[in-house]
Amino acid sequence: MxxxxxxxxxxxxxxxxxxxxxxxxxxxxxxxxxxxxxxxxxxxxxxxxxxxxxxxxxxxxxxxxxxxxxxxxxxxxxxxxxxxxxxxxxxxxxxxxxxxxxxxxxxxxxxxxxxxxxxxxxxxxxxxxxxxxxxxxxxxxxxxxxxxxxxxxxxxxxxxxxxxxxxxxxxxxxxxxxxxxxxxxxxxxxxxxxxxxxxxxxxxxxxxxxxxxxxxxxxxxxxxxxxxxxxxxxxxxxxxxxxxxxxxxxxxxxxxxxDAEGADHEIAITTLNAASEDEAVEVGRSVARSNLFKAAVFGKDPNWGRVLASVGTTTAAFDPADLDVAMNGVWVCRHSTPAEDPALVDLGPRKVTVTIDLKAGDAEATVWTNDLTHAYVHENSAYSS
Amino acid sequence: MxxxxxxxxxxxxxxxxxxxxxxxxxxxxxxxxxxxxxxxxxxxxxxxxxxxxxxxxxxxxxxxxxxxxxxxxxxxxxxxxxxxxxxxxxxxxxxxxxxxxxxxxxxxxxxxxxxxxxxxxxxxxxxxxxxxxxxxxxxxxxxxxxxxxxxxxxxxxxxxxxxxxxxxxxxxxxxxxxxxxxxxxxxxxxxxxxxxxxxxxxxxxxxxxxxxxxxxxxxxxxxxxxxxxxxxxxxxxxxxxxxxxxxxxxxxxxxxxxDAEGADHEIAITTLNAASEDEAVEVGRSVARSNLFKAAVFGKDPNWGRVLASVGTTTAAFDPADLDVAMNGVWVCRHSTPAEDPALVDLGPRKVTVTIDLKAGDAEATVWTNDLTHAYVHENSAYSS
The missing domain is CATH 3.60.70.12 (L-amino peptidase D-ALA esterase/amidase)
Structure with a gap:
């Protein structure tokens, strides 16, 4: 209807x-x-x-x-x-x-x-x-x-x-x-x-x-x-x-x-404690656009290094030595160093959450993306659109 | 040595x-x-x-x-x-x-x-x-x-x-x-x-x-x-x-x-007649970052629509109704409309050129990228880096 x-x-x-x-x-x-x-x-x-x-x-x-x-x-x-x-x-x-x-x-x-x-x-x-x-x-x-x-x-x-x-x-x-x-x-x-x-x-x-x-x-x-x-x-x-x-x-x-083309995962990237909502969106979008991060999620690899590498390309306020990152609620990175064991992160299920704590304010935002998969490459190379 | x-x-x-x-x-x-x-x-x-x-x-x-x-x-x-x-x-x-x-x-x-x-x-x-x-x-x-x-x-x-x-x-x-x-x-x-x-x-x-x-x-x-x-x-x-x-x-x-990971093609994107060198680089980079365009090249599809869709996301000076695009020297788009037959573009060889004429000045720049392939997804999902 x-x-x-x-x-x-x-x-x-x-x-x-x-x-x-x-x-x-x-x-x-x-x-x-x-x-x-x-x-x-x-x-x-x-x-x-x-x-x-x-x-x-x-x-x-x-x-x-x-x-x-x-x-x-x-x-x-x-x-x-x-x-x-x-x-x-x-x-x-x-x-x-x-x-x-x-x-x-x-x-x-x-x-x-x-x-x-x-x-x-x-x-x-x-x-x-x-x-x-x-x-x-x-x-x-x-x-x-x-x-x-x-x-x-x-x-x-x-x-x-x-x-x-x-x-x-x-x-x-x-x-x-x-x-x-x-x-x-x-x-x-x-x-x-x-x-x-x-x-x-x-x-x-x-x-x-x-x-x-x-x-x-x-x-x-x-x-x-x-x-x-x-x-x-x-x-x-x-x-x-x-x-x-x-x-x-x-x-x-x-x-x-x-229903995104060829996606195996739906990824919600939430940026916490940003100086502004715009900066929270900028940080989330930078991660959402990292082919390396998206390919890692496809491979079920909780690669938080690729998350921080993306965060570092933004203009948002944060201390590069004091960033926290969680995947599916497991804080794999605290103070920009390894924390909880990434092996605890189960990337089998379709829904994935990434949480980034900038410790720079009180704004937050969530950006959604998909993983980068063989099916995405196939669909977009085999057919014109 | x-x-x-x-x-x-x-x-x-x-x-x-x-x-x-x-x-x-x-x-x-x-x-x-x-x-x-x-x-x-x-x-x-x-x-x-x-x-x-x-x-x-x-x-x-x-x-x-x-x-x-x-x-x-x-x-x-x-x-x-x-x-x-x-x-x-x-x-x-x-x-x-x-x-x-x-x-x-x-x-x-x-x-x-x-x-x-x-x-x-x-x-x-x-x-x-x-x-x-x-x-x-x-x-x-x-x-x-x-x-x-x-x-x-x-x-x-x-x-x-x-x-x-x-x-x-x-x-x-x-x-x-x-x-x-x-x-x-x-x-x-x-x-x-x-x-x-x-x-x-x-x-x-x-x-x-x-x-x-x-x-x-x-x-x-x-x-x-x-x-x-x-x-x-x-x-x-x-x-x-x-x-x-x-x-x-x-x-x-x-x-x-x-030697880029998993690449089948080396793509040189040259932007001609830009208002400044910076704008020529911005346009080239926008195309270099289009997963859709890069997947199309992998699929040997001379998809100039995906080129223009990327150009349109930039702040460079140009008239959206008067853009020319060539792939491997074939001007598949003139005045933002279909021109030479895309079937004339042979994307078999490893080296590909894309030429974009902005008609907005006399600056130019070339940006290099690779195609988006199954091997790229495999290499970056199967191995951490």
Missing amino acids: SVTHPAGFRAAGAAVGLKSSGAKDFALVVNDGPDFDSATVFTSNRCKANPVLWSEQVVKDGVVRAVVLNSGGANCYTGPEGFLTTHRVAEEVGAALGVGAGDVVVCSTGLIGLVNDRQLLVDGVRVLHSRLAADGGNDAAEAIMTTDTVSKQVVVQGPGGAWSIGGMAKGAGMLAPALATMLVVITTDAVVPAGQLDASLRAATRVSFDRLDSDGCQSTNDTVTLMASGASGVTPTPEEFTAALAELCTDLAQQLLA | SVTHPAGFRAAGAAVGLKSSGAKDFALVVNDGPDFDSATVFTSNRCKANPVLWSEQVVKDGVVRAVVLNSGGANCYTGPEGFLTTHRVAEEVGAALGVGAGDVVVCSTGLIGLVNDRQLLVDGVRVLHSRLAADGGNDAAEAIMTTDTVSKQVVVQGPGGAWSIGGMAKGAGMLAPALATMLVVITTDAVVPAGQLDASLRAATRVSFDRLDSDGCQSTNDTVTLMASGASGVTPTPEEFTAALAELCTDLAQQLLA
Whole structure:
């Protein structure tokens, strides 16, 4: 159900021929109102795909009526022809729904540099429109999958079930700072004006998607769109709405982490007692990007030396001679020297925790990553994406 | 011969029991003068190994009489006891040579957090001293190898052969900016004062070792020490000495690249027409650190989309809609859209070139990296380092 769980939304997913496998590859999520407030965040990559260039303009007025998404091609670095395809799809959706093309967000995912067949998409819009349904969330979530092995969906209820938020996401690689190869559509039937939606969305993504760094690579197409229909008639406080949204985004981020390409381990890197939250994130991200550390976790080697070697590349405040590191709760390093026996660390289970105590303040943050595996290399060398 | 090719130097290498394999693991390079000028650059990692902490003090006066190096243990994050070991080794070398311990640079490489047997090293100094020879460069170069499959040595002659520079290096992984898991000893019989040595060394490393980024990981032990004996009696101009030194450092850097852990390809990423050399390096390094791009090269996939996705994460000046990319000379992307057929790019050979035209100025730089392979994951997951 996911994006169609909140009242006021319909969705559809269909196979229109973009994927040679014949799997679903085109999705539409429509807000039927009565409100049409929205907020969206995009990739911070400066090389942006055509649908991002289009959608950046669409979202500026805070009004979004529908999101149309295709897998099977990222429509990135496809030049003016690719932009025309994005524009044409938005126009078709607008015409079908009786709204302006300028209120339609377009998202694409798949291989960069691949030109999608425009007619397939144009014809596909009619198919999607005919299938729009109040229980179409599942079909839509499946249609945006690429190398994902499962669809990612979640629903979070407001207090007493008076309103809800639903979300769907895709993404299984290129997961990196400031979002990456990630398309997310979030819906809510709460009454929330666009300005508040924007503040809540930025607060929620900052502690969820932005702290996911699967392989350090940043995509050209990332888009997270939040639409509020107001159909519940209930206006939550900003605090309770933001908290529910952060819970939803964190849940989806964990689903992305769990399905990351070729990963054997999900690694949560928590930096304690940093001088600031930004420095805690910087330290965690430096470890999350160490291929040597990630390969060690794959090999079930609790190699804390590779953790400290990464910490040492950051600008965070700390005393290099007084760092503590734990893996799965075993403090293998105290005061930058060997402490508890690394043999006590069992890296067999899929979930791994790394804890770094900087002893420089009282801020903390957790960054999530995966290990570097043979399957990752295989998946990213044998197939284009 | 390498470090013992220039007049005024002796060297030795021996197996003293640090490596369980029984291979050579301890090396000594001695400057017999008449001059004892030197310059050294260290890792920029803030978490430094004990030998780096010691040697940083040793080199401050510009005088170095000897460099003693061990493989089989990095002596990093081993606390005060590890520092005492480094200090004791320097004292033993100083006593054997009749010089002050404060003129002895110490280098270590191997596993982080491993405490080396102090007595093995102390006894080993006597062995090395007894074997010092004017043709001992090869033994020394072999003794510093860890996962290196071949020793790295080079000699560059000054004009007319009036003076020469010799160098040896070790390093096969963790090759990253600002030097990494790399120990280099360079000798020359030219007459060059310490201040000029320092300027020349910084100029040479900036365009050689600092542009090698095999896996984005930065070591805790990197040291490049240059010693000048003055034994030739010839004083080169600063320009000719710096040029020869840069040639030597670039040759050693290429040897490190060719022997990088598990690599199938050597990739030279050249950024053209950047607004500044720093921006050209930033762009090249961003591509060199893209696991997705590196895995694609391993898979012989000329995936220029992953190149542009990396370029887009930088702060360099460029127009995202007007980037050109060539692989092995085939311009697969022009004006940020598909151009020549990627099928024309043959990624079979070991050497690969990537050329990125930013069209934003007239600066350029080349960064070297390797592909991301199954063998890299295997080597760094199956063995600690």
